[in-house]
Amino acid sequence: MSIKKTTLSILFKDLTFTDEEQDLIASKFELRKLKKGEILLHANDVVYHQYYVCNGCLRTYSVDKMGKEHTLQFAIKDWWISDYTAFFTSTQAIVSIECIQEATIYKVSRENMEVLFDKIPKLESFFRRKMEKSFANFQKRILGSLSMSAQERYNAFLNKYPDIEQSVKNYHIASYLGITTESLSRIRKKISKS
Amino acid sequence: MSIKKTTLSILFKDLTFTDEEQDLIASKFELRKLKKGEILLHANDVVYHQYYVCNGCLRTYSVDKMGKEHTLQFAIKDWWISDYTAFFTSTQAIVSIECIQEATIYKVSRENMEVLFDKIPKLESFFRRKMEKSFANFQKRILGSLSMSAQERYNAFLNKYPDIEQSVKNYHIASYLGITTESLSRIRKKISKS
Numbered sequence: 001m002s003i004k005k006t007t008l009s010i011l012f013k014d015l016t017f018t019d020e021e022q023d024l025i026a027s028k029f030e031l032r033k034l035k036k037g038e039i040l041l042h043a044n045d046v047v048y049h050q051y052y053v054c055n056g057c058l059r060t061y062s063v064d065k066m067g068k069e070h071t072l073q074f075a076i077k078d079w080w081i082s083d084y085t086a087f088f089t090s091t092q093a094i095v096s097i098e099c100i101q102e103a104t105i106y107k108v109s110r111e112n113m114e115v116l117f118d119k120i121p122k123l124e125s126f127f128r129r130k131m132e133k134s135f136a137n138f139q140k141r142i143l144g145s146l147s148m149s150a151q152e153r154y155n156a157f158l159n160k161y162p163d164i165e166q167s168v169k170n171y172h173i174a175s176y177l178g179i180t181t182e183s184l185s186r187i188r189k190k191i192s193k194s
Numbered sequence: 195m196s197i198k199k200t201t202l203s204i205l206f207k208d209l210t211f212t213d214e215e216q217d218l219i220a221s222k223f224e225l226r227k228l229k230k231g232e233i234l235l236h237a238n239d240v241v242y243h244q245y246y247v248c249n250g251c252l253r254t255y256s257v258d259k260m261g262k263e264h265t266l267q268f269a270i271k272d273w274w275i276s277d278y279t280a281f282f283t284s285t286q287a288i289v290s291i292e293c294i295q296e297a298t299i300y301k302v303s304r305e306n307m308e309v310l311f312d313k314i315p316k317l318e319s320f321f322r323r324k325m326e327k328s329f330a331n332f333q334k335r336i337l338g339s340l341s342m343s344a345q346e347r348y349n350a351f352l353n354k355y356p357d358i359e360q361s362v363k364n365y366h367i368a369s370y371l372g373i374t375t376e377s378l379s380r381i382r383k384k385i386s387k388s
Binding site for chain 1: 256258262264265266277278279282283288289311315318319321322323325326327328329330332333334335336337339340341369372
């Protein structure tokens with residue numbers, strides 16, 4: 001499976017590669033098509049891969065003891081997604097990953113990433129900066145969960161994932177915000193009135 | 195300010211360094227003593243540094259519009275701390291960092307870290323792995339805030355920060371758990387009874 005130069009420039013933005021580097025990357029990335037409803041990763045699977053979303057929409061979620069779903073993240077075009085806790089340590093996933101809108105993704109294993117980091121060190125810097133941004137996002141999310149009202153969290157969600165609302169179900173959004181779907185409806189009504 | 199080989203081996207665990215590398219690291223790390231109550235970083239400061247805690251205890255917190263404090267993290271011996279969102283982008287802090295138990299820390303600037311990564315690439319790998327672990331911690335924390343009861347979050351806090359309870363005030367813990375100090379007292383009573 002080959003990756004086109006244009007795809008690489010979308011994936012890795014400002015980075016440029018020699019033909020040899022490009023071939024190496026292409027040999028480590030695997031293209032996959034996902035159907036809506038497909039589960040890419042099941043909780044309790046050992047996690048060897050992370051995924052880059054070319055298009056479509058995925059979400060990571062966990063199910064608690066009462067059977068209730070909690071959405072950790074959505075991933076849309078140009079996002080990376082995995083159960084990173086498990087991916088970094090090659091341990092069992094605590095979240096599942098579901099395709100909620102038909103998607104094209106690249107998958108790459110941790111092992112192959114280490115090979116790439118070794119051969120193309122600028123990729124390690126690239127992924128460190130990616131990680132830093134995701135980390136910053138998580139920090140904001142935790143502070144949000146401690147300090148923001150449900151309506152403020154809903155507005156932050158809309159800013160973070162523009163145009164996502166039509167692709168995802170209400171209970172996905174509610175389970176991301178930590179509220180019921182009824183509360184979500186009330187918030188939307190309140191906003192549309194104001 | 196020089197860093198001893200023993201300190202380096204605590205800071206960077208399994209890594210070993212040449213004398214030259216050690217001198218370079220020492221020239222970029224600055225030792226500081228902090229008194230209880232001292233504010234190391236104020237919200238809205240531009241963040242240029244991250245900090246390594248040799249001993250003592252620090253916390254990062256934000257203050258909401260109503261003046262209420264929310265604790266994002268505690269940092270005890272052998273933890274790194276900063277407002278990473280701001281540190282990674284050299285922008286203004288959204289959290290403050292307070293010393294809550296007399297501490298000795300190392301500070302290092304982002305600029306100097308980039309110099310170190312360039313000269314000693316294994317440090318970049320080291321910090322990437324550190325970041326991955328912190329990221330995993332944040333992921334667990336978000337899932338916890340969505341799916342765990344206050345008592346479960348309290349137990350997770352005790353596991354994460356063993357022996358910290360005597361160094362921190364009740365309102366620090368409550369503001370970390372997102373509950374009132376009264377709820378925290380009720381949880382502790384319930385646990386001591388069971």
